[in-house]
Amino acid sequence: MATPKRGKQHTRYGTKDFTFETDMGFETKLMQSGAVRAVVAAKAGEMAGSMIKAAPRGPHVTTDAYSIKTNIHPYVEQVGHEWVGYVVVEENDRARHAMLQERGYRDPAGRRHAGRFYLRSVLQKERVE
Template sequence: MATPKRGKQHTRYGTADFTFETDMGFETKLLKSGEVRALVVAKTGEMAGDMIKAAPRGPHVTTDAYSIKKNIHPYVERVGDEWVGYVVVEENERARHAMLQERGYRDLAGRRHAGRFYLRAVLLSERVE
């Protein structure tokens, strides 16, 4: 009976010229690369742009600084060994309430205003099945 080998084990695929080492961690190297970061930046920016297009326009006559459209921003950061993209909605506390526009609300007179579900629609369009 042969004893199992100790140390680094190689798994061979294809010809004898190609050796795939399972302990190299190529996935980690790939996810840390600049190409993956550029892809995450592009997709996050694209999703934020779609959310800005779909967001309702504010009633602000003199300035639009507090509207929902001006308060949607994409951010990309490194989390562990990979790049993660975020779309932040309503970072400014003086902005219109984006989630009230999303889900609907009742005004002071008690009238119900239906939600527009613009953020949900963009997220569903970007979903991969």
């Protein structure tokens, strides 16, 4: 078993004409900049907005605090040397029905309710090919 190298690590990849080294310096400064954070926050916000728009409405007669639409939030945090955007669905533990609406479920009487796949459809629309 080889011992791990110490010191600065970097990777190289590319084609025969171009080689990219991840430890060149400017990429790290760029990925930590406020402009990149703003772009990541904007894209995470757009995706969260699309998910909120696509989320099904529920029969919330007394309160809307546990509805799916009010429990989808975008977050941005720094992971390592770059900004990462997240869309959190239902961090409220009392509102557990978003994934049931997404994937489908069986009610206590045994009837199957089909999933709506609203989160998957938004993710498929936002993907880059």
